[in-house]
Amino acid sequence: MSGQVSIDELIGWDSLLTDDEKEVRRSVRRFVDSQCMPRITDAFEAGRFPEEVVAGIADLGLLGANLHGYGCAGVSSVAYGLACHELEACDSGLRSFVSVQTSLAMYAILTFGSEAQKQRWLPQMAAGKVIGCFGLTEPDHGSDPGSMATYCVKDGDHWLLNGSKMWITNAQSADISVVWARERGGAGRILGFLVEKGTEGFEAVGIPHKLSMKASFTGGLFLNDVRLPESSRMPEGVGLKAPLMCLNNARFGVAFGVVGAARDCLERAVAYSLERKQFGVPLASKQLIQAQLAEMLSDIAKASVLSVHYGRLKDQGKLKPHHVSLLKRNNCKIALDAARTARSILGANGITTDHHVIRHAVNLESTYTYEGTNEIHSLVLGEFLTGIKAY
Amino acid sequence: MKILTTVRRVPDLDARFSLNGDKTEIDTEALDHKVNYFDEVAVEEAIRLKEKGVADEIVSVCIGSGNATKELRTALAMGADRAILVEADEKTLDPYLVAAILAKLVEKEQPDLIIMGKLGVDFENTQVPQLLAGMLGWPQATFAYSTEICDSKVTVGREVDGGTSTFRLPLPAIVTADLRLNEPRFPSLPGIMKAKRKPLDTMTIEDLGVALEPRVKTVRFEMPPEREAGVIVADVAELIQKLRDEVKAI
The missing domain is CATH 2.40.110.10 (Butyryl-CoA Dehydrogenase, subunit A, domain 2)
Known part of the structure; x- marks a missing residue:
């Protein structure tokens, strides 16, 4: 990041995090930078999931990280969310892999499975041996x-x-x-x-x-x-309540994660706008560009702080489905907007995978739709506000 | 076998540094801190020796403010068994004093091997391990790229100018870790959770009976001068002229 301070400092969310949550973030960030970033563009272009990082993801304890027992790490929802955030700063596909393994498959077995099913599958799934x-x-x-x-x-x-x-x-x-x-x-x-x-x-x-x-x-x-x-x-x-419980659980990780992609887009947009000169000056010196960057930062800061807040509610057992709808809808929308804005700031370079933002932008089209579409979550909130079902 | 590793808390070097009013201190309050990279390498080496069954216990020690418990937890999350924080204002310390504190701690802990980072990436003094070896009268092998323990001796491959050298030291001994000794693991999430329950003892310099008498006095820090913009020269002749007349390099 070539600006004055890091995005984390601008968001100012570190004071909301415990030391071990920050340690989780640091560890996952280092893993992602060293092991995932060098591989992601080729994997994306080849249309394949980078399976070679699965062992590293499992060694870090990211699979089933917020679940308790059966070989799972048992971290807080916020720590798990931060891990999702860092993975998605690389690629939504990586985070999706961890989300599905953790919040859909493992969570389903832990919550609804028999003791024999839990014993048989969960430790192997936490170790990345069973997908x-x-x-x-x-x-x-x-x-x-x-x-x-x-x-x-x-x-x-x-x-x-x-x-x-x-x-x-x-x-x-x-x-x-x-x-x-x-x-x-x-x-x-x-x-x-x-x-x-x-x-x-x-x-x-x-x-x-x-x-x-x-x-x-x-x-x-x-x-x-x-x-x-x-x-x-x-x-x-x-x-139907059973699969919906799984989805609600997974949506939290999606919502926390997509902000990581948005952060990466903002960092790349800031760096690019400082470097790229047009009309003899850096793009960053243009008011239109600064206004766009400020908008992205505001959205990212609000989404990040809300994610932590809802993560705390989740661990206190107070997170309701409408909270999850609000968070998923909001974060997926602002992340997609941020990626599109970053793509625009990067101009023609923005459409190449070398600059990553187009990869985030097209991925975030999926997150906008999966795990409950933007529209469905609007209707969930609409129902809570008016008492009228409009699905 | 018991291994003592030292963990130094250093500011993130990518951060922007500023000085206090009278330039006697670097303002580190707002900076993000982390474990000195060479100390991570040292902790990793100790963990690998334990995984090989050579070592039984790894104790990590940090001398610093209460905030340094975070860095000690990192070492515990990587795999150290317990940690000791010697509370001190880092700004009042110098290498000799740090070595003296560690010497007292070694007396108390009686480790068979001390593995330390070869230097702290903040001040790059590269003095504490050597001073400590002198105070303890222990053999030392600095800048290690490999270690092997056999028959109460440690064999250390060292990186030296123009090549490598190999030392075999009787234990107890001090080894300092260089960059290529290993690649430190990232603390895993279960490791981070376990670290919260591992013992972390706190003591003061007075507890160890060391007098706080630094020998080095910091007079003043200066920020490096701002780099001036470069110029584009038209041809080789102009380049030669500038190098000769302006820069006076030739």
Whole structure:
């Protein structure tokens, strides 16, 4: 950063953090700078998740970091959020990998799984030896997961699953997939299953032609008469509330993380505007540019401080779904705006992957939509304000 | 075997420094601090010796203000077993005094090996390990790029001008870590959580019976002069002329 002080100092959020939270941030930042940044552009351009960093991510204890027991680090939500922030300063795909493993797959097993399932999967998942994914969204059912078409029927002491899931992060690399399906017959409940890679009738296929989240595996899960024993069902995961709890948990990490991408865009925009000379002076000396930078900083500072505040509420058990909607909606919006502004400040250079901001900008198009679209979160807040459902 | 490592708290060197009013001190209040990099290398080396089964206990010590517990927690998060903070105003210390404090602490702790960073990246004195070895009457091997422990001896590969040299020292001994000794690990999140529960004792210089009598007095700091803008010369002739007449380099 070539300006006077660091963005962290400008935000002034260090006084809100404990020493160990700052230590987590420092450690993850160093890891990201030395291990992830040198690889990310090539991985993104090649359209592959940089799997070679998984071992390092696991060694740092980032997988399941805010969960307790079963080999997980048990850090505060704020510490976990800061880790997400630093990962996403590199690439949203890296943070998505950790989010899905931690907040969707591991959290689901920890919260809804049997003791045997927890013992079997969680330590291996924390060690990065087993990768998980989370199958809720379907080709025809995105914002309205309650209408899912994937179903399960009881077949003796087994279950038969049929259907398909779409837009699933880690799908192709997952050893274990958390799959949600509606019970056919009986009470028609939504039930959660753990489907192992290689199970007959189960297939994961990558989604080609993505122009966003290119450094992340995104795929579809296809279930054709997949026969699972009762022991593969998560006994406590019953009803739509269960997957929604997972999503709420994950949205916090998304919201905390995207601000990291925004920070990286701001840092790059400041550095570029100081270096780039037009009309004989640096771009940074132009009032229009300074106004844009100030706007980005304001948004980032507000989003960062709110993230910490909500992280504290989360650890106190006081974070409500509408808080999460507010945070996710706000942060994904300001991050996308910041990335677009940075791209504009960097001019033509801004469209190349060498300068990184376009990579953030296209990634943040995905974060704007996934884990509850911007529009759905607006409607959640609208319902809380007016009492009227407008979905 | 017990290893003592020293952890120095240094300002982030990327920060912008400023001086106090009468220029006798660098204003470090607002600066971000971290563990001296060479001390991280030293702690890492101690941890690797423990992982090899050579060492049983790693004690990290820092002399500094109460804020330095943060840097000691970093060492604990990396894998040190316990930490000692000797409370002192860092600005009142000089290398001799630091060595004298450490000598007293060594008497108390009785380590078999002391691994220290080769220098502090802030002042780059490169004096404390050598002074401490002198005070203790212990052998020393500075600027290590490798260590190996065998039969109560430490074999140290050293980087010296024009090549390398190898020392074999009887224990107890002092080794100082150079850049290429290892690549320090990043503290893991479980490590950071565990570090909070590891013992961190605090003592004062008086507890150790050392008189606070520094031998070095800081007279004044000066900021380096602002660099002047360069000039573009038209041709070699002008360059030669400037080098001869203006810079007087030739």
